[in-house]
Amino acid sequence: MRVSLPDRPGVLGQVARAFGVLGADILQVTVLEREAGRAMDDFTLSWPGGFGADELRERLSVVPGVRIEGVWPTREVPGANPDYDLLGHVASDVERAFVTLVDAVPDLVSAEWAVAVDSVTGAVVHGSWQAPGVEAMPDLTPLRPSSFSEGTLHLLSLPVKAAGLHLVVARSEGPAFHQVELDKVVRVVEIVALLADTAAQGTVA
Known part of the structure; x- marks a missing residue:
């Protein structure tokens, strides 16, 4: 999941807690950019139930300033090279x-x-x-x-x-x-x- 979020202390923790509420495990986080007071991160997630992109956007909207840029499957194994x-x-x-x-x-x-x-x-x-x-x-x-x-x-x-x-x-x-x-x-x-x-x-x- 690619997420755009405010680049300030505590926001990443709020996003992580929101994922936890959804039952998702964060397997990997990749920081793509940090500029103009915002960050763009790719989260590799795993959760049994899964959610559609629209439902994910709705549930993460509780974190002020967070936008989901995309959700897609990956074959990448976190920690692999x-x-x-x-x-x-x-x-x-x-x-x-x-x-x-x-x-x-x-x-x-x-x-x-x-x-x-x-x-x-x-x-x-x-x-x-x-x-x-x-x-x-x-x-x-x-x-x-x-x-x-x-x-x-x-x-x-x-x-x-x-x-x-x-x-x-x-x-x-x-x-x-x-x-x-x-x-x-x-x-x-x-x-x-x-x-x-x-x-x-x-x-x-």
């Missing part, structure tokens, strides 16, 4: 570096699917298991890393110049991708590209 796991898999089989990247990157940002698109033709080269079955993507490939929305579909898009590809990551549930999420994927892609390039140079030598 999927980015490290991804890089470990890439390092162990660099010939499949970009296939591994596409398969694993959705879990880094609680997304649903990802595809690698040929930068020249727009053809889909590889898709993660939940990716839509399309042979080509519409023009969702800006020249620099960016996050944007197409209707209810939220997207991250960034070039992978070393491979002549463009990576597109998507989720249709929850809020638009935050800059923190985009920055995380950019850093991971840079390291994957470096590992693949280093291995290729070693093979040539």
Whole structure:
């Protein structure tokens, strides 16, 4: 759950108590930003009954100034390090570096699917298991890393110049991708590209 709240002492405790009343366990809190007197936090929650987004908004409205920006499911395991796991898999089989990247990157940002698109033709080269079955993507490939929305579909898009590809990551549930999420994927892609390039140079030598 992404929550915008006043950045002042005691508010986070009020939110935590509200979750407790709902029977929810807070498994993880990620601070996305703090500016202009407000904070934006992602809460990873677990509770048996579950509530719809509208009911959650209503129940948390008892905390003054709190807004729910989005509620969506995640496969992320709190306390795990999927980015490290991804890089470990890439390092162990660099010939499949970009296939591994596409398969694993959705879990880094609680997304649903990802595809690698040929930068020249727009053809889909590889898709993660939940990716839509399309042979080509519409023009969702800006020249620099960016996050944007197409209707209810939220997207991250960034070039992978070393491979002549463009990576597109998507989720249709929850809020638009935050800059923190985009920055995380950019850093991971840079390291994957470096590992693949280093291995290729070693093979040539």
